[in-house]
Amino acid sequence: MDVDPAASAKVVGNMPPNISVCILSHNYAHFLRQAVESCLAQEPGDYRLEEIVVLDDGSTDRTLEVCAEFGSRIRVIPLPHRGFAATLTESVRHCRGDWVAFLDADDWFAPAKLRTASGYLRTGAMLVQHWEHVVDGDGSPLLPDPHPGGNTSTIIVDRAAALKLLPVTNEKFFxxxxxxxxxxxxxxxxxxxxxxxxxxxxxxxxxxxxxxxxDVCGEIAVRLADLRITPPPWASRSALRRLTWHYRAEARAHEVEAALQRGRRRSAWGPLLRELASTVLAGRNYRDRGPSIHSVLTGRPCVRLAPSPQEEP
Known part of the structure; x- marks a missing residue:
């Protein structure tokens, strides 16, 4: 649901949001310059850009040379290669702003990104997400219309809240x-x-x-169960318990889909039953289970596999 910050019942503080932009990169030197330039070209607004950070996950290409072209305008943190999960986790730890806007190095921001988002950062929300343009490797449109986001480059998270969720393996944790x-x-x-x-x-x-x-949803469920021991100020034990079971149900739903995509309909029944049981314990989102039930009964997967980059989605 789209939220109008001007109509929000809760507007937090008078100080402009203090934002760190964190670019996550591994061997994306050929895209990185455009990513950095899009951060430097952000339109002014009611926010403060604390820093632009490039976290390099042990790249072996020209990533560090490209970074050097920008001098002191960006902060570069070279890390040993440990993969996306570790880089995403370290990005939250290393940033200094109250908010972290992530950017995968092969993507780039529209000039109005931070200006537009800044009003939403003062509504009491701890996660702000927006839509995206989907483009091909050369930057040409792949879809005629904007697409709902939710991935790394389309979220801005309250850093203090994000720290409580670490370590993470995927942006879905946020x-x-x-x-x-x-x-x-x-x-x-x-x-x-x-x-x-x-x-x-x-x-x-x-x-x-x-x-x-x-696997990601299962890991989120484990993290939420851990948080129930000493809940953060923004979540109750009961809410964390229900959400733990919700993510267990989500994990089983993905297992059902994986089995069906591989033509193993019979092996999808076990995960489906566990999905339904977890949903009952979560006490929420019963309608979300309909697709899994329908898919197992018909033997047809729900999700269309992504086309190759040369095909139109």
Whole structure:
């Protein structure tokens, strides 16, 4: 749901939001310059840009040379190669702003990104997300209309809240804040999301992305269960318990989809039953289980596999 910050019942503080932009990069030197320039070209508004940080995950290409071209206008943190999960976790730890706006180095921001988002950062929300333009490797449109976001380059998170969720393996961890009613959503397309042959996520191999997401949701459930021991000020034990079971149900739903994408309908029944049981314990989102039930009964997966970068989605 799109939130109008001017109509929000809760506007927090009079100080402009203090934002760190964090660019996550691994061997994306050929895209990185555009990403950095899009951050430097942000339109002024009711916010303060604390810093532009490039976290380099052990790149072996010209990433550090490209960074050097920008001198003191950006802060560069070279890390040993440990993968996306570790880089995302370290990005929250290293940033200095009250808010962190993430940007994958193969994407770039629209000039109005921070100016438009700044009003939403003062509504009491702890996670702000927006829509995106989907483009190909050369930056040409792949979709005629803007697309709902939710991925790394389309979220801005309250750093203090994000620290409580660390370590993370995927940006979906931060969506917990939205699940708890602490999110704001915009329909403004403020990021250009690039689809190309070197994207980190495999969405073309049957079942691969679904198994990955099953693991992520399972890890979120474990983290939420841990948080219940000493709940943060923005969540109650009961809310964390319900959300734990919700993410267990989500993990099983992805397992169902993975099995069906691989043509293993019989092996989808076990995860489906566990999905339904977890949903009952969560006490929420019963309608979300309809697609899994329908898919298992018909033997047809719900999710269309992503096309190659040369195909139109």
């Amino acid at each position: 969506h917990v804040l939205d699940d708890l009613g602490l999110g704001a959503r915009m329909t403004h397309p403020l990021t250009f999301y690039r689809v190309h042959g070197d994207n980190m996520t495999d969405r073309a191999t049957p079942g691969a992305h679904q198994e990955y997401m099953a």
